[in-house]
Amino acid sequence: MVAPAFEYVAAGGYDEAVRLLADGGDEAKILAGGQSLMPMLNLRLAHPELLIDINAADDRQPSVADGMLVLPALTRHRVLLEHDLVRRHCPLLAAAVRHVGNVRVRNRGTVGGSLAHADPTSEIGSCALATGARVIARGPGGDRTLPASELFIGYWTTALAESEIITDVLIPVGRPRQGWSFQEMVRRTSDFAIVAVAALVELDEEADTIAAARVALAGVADRVMLAGPDLLTGLTGATLAGGTGAGSTGPGSTGAGSTGAGGSGDDAAGAAAALIAGGLDPVDDVHASGEYRRRLVRVLTARALREAYARATGAVA
């Protein structure tokens, strides 16, 4: 199909873009990488009258300041995948972006655009939640900072005001006693996730026991979401086995100790995964039933926690 007619203006900076967006109201949309908006236009799922192109608004590169990895909103997925600072300080995100689109989508798609699009299966969105990221949004009244956990409010809907634009994504830099894992199930590489799980595990200063864990889920609700902290309390003080060998926790790998054969065994990871899955009610759609998605959450969450734990202990790179 062919996109509906619209007007186009390129903004030279975020302030100009905000002004144009405020003037354009409902009928104006921001064009960043365009890898979600342009398909929606081509399929006539969106009918804006004005596109405000922000691609020339900012040419900053990723940087690190005050313990934060600072990703300018226009950072392309390819940069997330390859940039030294991202790989060093947020390897979770660099790994997750491998699952996003294809090489052409990653050349254009942006981190800010992806978060603002708020797809409920978003790899980047789930990483933002798992890492405790914040976004800086600019509006007519200036900048404000918003935790990722307050950004997503429903299908393709964020808490951004009508004339606000994400300018930066701030991700706390990874720490030494911290491990991560990203697990995703798709039928074909590069498809939208049926279920994806991003996990971050932090160990106690002295012992190899879990001090804190965060689990974010994609593909299970109307938004990417964090598992409730109350569902993860059983992990505190636990040690996990079976996470050895990155990505090898599928059926057939036994791991050590009491974890059983892959999937969700009866260790603290399996118990937390079962609790998380039990509290979800994913919808059925053409890709998968809600029941299958719930099962994937249980299996992938247990795998993610074990792999994240193994990384935190240094057993897995």
Add this chain to the structure above:
Amino acid sequence: MNRRRLVLSVNGGDHEVWVLPSDTLLDVLHDELGLADVRYGCGEGVCGTCTVLLDGEPVNGCLILAVQAAGRPVTTLRGLMGPGETLHPLQECFLRRGASQCGFCTPGMVLTALDLVRRRGRASREEIRYALVGNLCRCTGYTKILDAVEEYADQAADTPDGVPS
């Protein structure tokens, strides 16, 4: 909606075109400039038949507006060919390996694979599969395409500048 005048720099030549703001780069390359090697497949960025290089990087021609490409170098498959339309070495590999049948996907395959080899040199078969995951072929079953790209990547690794001319 008013048309606006742009200069598109395609395959080394400048072209003045009048476009609507909503015209995609694919629309203009194919319909206005008559470049039949840039093709409409899905309109969603998943099939790869409209692949072009913009500033040297593969992009979906269907997901970028013509106005966004103004003044930036655009390369289509045709732009890879030498004087007198001699084939690019990667095209030769495609021919030799029987990697084209109907040929509809071939321009996108070639441009995407070329980008991979330019970046990675002798890419592994797994890397080639991963790079081409967004290029759909309904004829070949992909094996011969992977063979062709692998052959080219091996050649590239054996030449001093990394890319066979």
